[in-house]
Amino acid sequence: MSWIDLVGLPLLIRIFLVVLFPFSAMDKIFNWEGALKQANSSFLPGGPVLLVLGMSLELLGPACILAGWHDRLAAFLLGLYCxxxxxxxxNFWAYPDFWTxxxxxxxxxFWDFLKNFCVAGGMLLLAFGTQLAPARAVLTHPLSSTPVYTPAGTAPALPPGDTP
Structure with a gap:
């Protein structure tokens, strides 16, 4: 396997998946009052504590994922957070103006709700997903598919006869 398969693509994918979290934490820091208002808008008590915990996860989780240190736990927690x-x-369903x-x-x-679930899916793939397919396998056979229920620890490889 090449450097791109072992380091380059996995790092790039992880950067893409976590890039929004540190910026979200910074937004909460610089817009504390607005973030606190949102944190207090749910039925959960302790808005300031929730806010600090959320910001901590948004800063530490991506660092763990990028460094490869307890990355599965960090991805799992970020997925649950999302x-x-x-x-x-x-809670888009609580607003009467959806069709306005x-x-x-x-x-x-609604769009933020869906975005959070999409990011949660990416985080859960980091936590539970299988290995990446080699870049060459994807590039040389772009129409091939990965079975939905691929056993853990396996990845689509080059077809027999192809060499990396």
């Missing part, structure tokens, strides 16, 4: 924040703070033309708070929350 699901929890979607359900607690992006123009700006809609419900639709804004």
């Amino acid at each position: 699901v929890a924040t979607a359900l607690l703070y992006h 033309r123009g700006d809609s708070a419900a639709r804004a929350h």
Whole structure:
């Protein structure tokens, strides 16, 4: 396997998956009042504590994932965090203006809700996913598919006869 398969692509994928978290933490730091208002908007008590815990996870989780230090745990916790924040703070169903033309708070929350679940899926793939396919296998056979229920520890490889 080449450097791109062993280091380059896995690092790039991880950067893409975690890049938004540190910026989200910085936004909470610089916009503390707005972040605190949102943290206090759910039924959970302790908005400031929740906010500090969330910011800590948003800063430490990506660092662990990029460094490869307890990365599965960090990815799992970030995935749970994304699901929890979607359900607690992006409850689009509570707004009556979903079908209203123009700006809609419900639709804004709906897209954030879906984004959180998409990021959670990426985090859970890091935590539970199988190995990456070699870049050459993907590039030379772009129409091939990976079975949905691939056993853990296996990855799509080059077809028999192809050499890396």
